[in-house]
Amino acid sequence: MWRRIYEGLQAHFPAFSVDDWWGVTDSFARMAGSILVQNTAWTHAKRALEELERAGLLEPEALTHAAPDYVANLIRPAGFQQAKSAALIRLSQWVLEKGGLDALLSGTESADELRQELLQIKGIGPETADTILAYALKRPAISGDAYSRRLYERLTGESLSYEQIRRAMLNEFHQVEELQRLHGLVVEHGKEICQKRNPRCGICLFASHCNRLSCDPYSFI
Ligand code: SF4
Structure with missing residues (x-):
């Protein structure tokens, strides 16, 4: 599932870069x-x-x-x-x-x-x-933070813990750069579109697969 989310977000945010980590390189x-x-x-x-x-x-x-x-x-x-x-x-x-x-x-x-x-x-x-x-430290790691948990829950209707989300993403991704990018893209989507309050579902690439909108979540997974 996270691979498909990643590919969708990559296409949606083609200019997104995590190279400067929100302005901090050191x-x-x-x-x-x-x-x-x-x-x-x-x-x-x-x-x-x-x-x-x-x-x-x-x-x-x-x-x-x-x-x-x-x-x-x-x-x-x-x-x-x-x-x-x-x-x-x-x-x-x-x-x-x-x-x-x-x-x-x-x-x-x-x-x-x-x-x-x-x-x-x-x-x-x-x-x-x-x-x-x-x-x-440039290790293959990722945070199962609130943005990831919110996106997963809205897409599937299932609420997972930090550890469950982290492990699910690590099962699908092993490269440092991809993991950094996956996390950065999920955060970007969470800030710009799938916001905590009043998500902008009308412009969301996942709208036709999102459980929150009563679509079939398994068509996405
Ligand atoms: S359709 Fe709405 S609730 Fe579902 S992932 Fe997109 S912004 Fe979030």
Whole structure:
């Protein structure tokens, strides 16, 4: 099913690119952004990232040695600043323990191995870990986030958990680039068309297969 969704979305958003990850290209900045965006909009997380960059803290060595209160003050635009500051510092320490970002990027540890380690870091849950793995550490991973769960539920009428959605997508896709693109396209569709409230079904490519509109969902699957 996810392969067909992917192909449909590719055709619908031909110019879509995940190369710049919503304006952030640096791997460590993507890791930090994955924490900062928790429970807030990306615009707020981006402002916090910019504050960290201005302060010279957007790299693990500097962030590890920074005072938690100072970091918290800088990232205030993203909210939950004390918890996020502590998580950022713990993540930086983990990166250094692993030998640095280059070692992580060129290492042979699998997505599952790194995921288990990331999930041990307080303040990093499954969605943050999967985002870090996919977009910063370039591993075959994907988040079964709210956009994916909403699209699946509306298309099929079936509600799946984060883990069920994640595993279903990983069963069909194995390449890093495709997984990044699948997630990015689902998010784009969720923001532009299949919105939480008032989805724009009239312009949706899935309209003739969507359970929400009482079509036969299995004609799509
Ligand atoms: S038809 Fe409507 S509810 Fe169904 S996937 Fe498209 S936008 Fe979402």
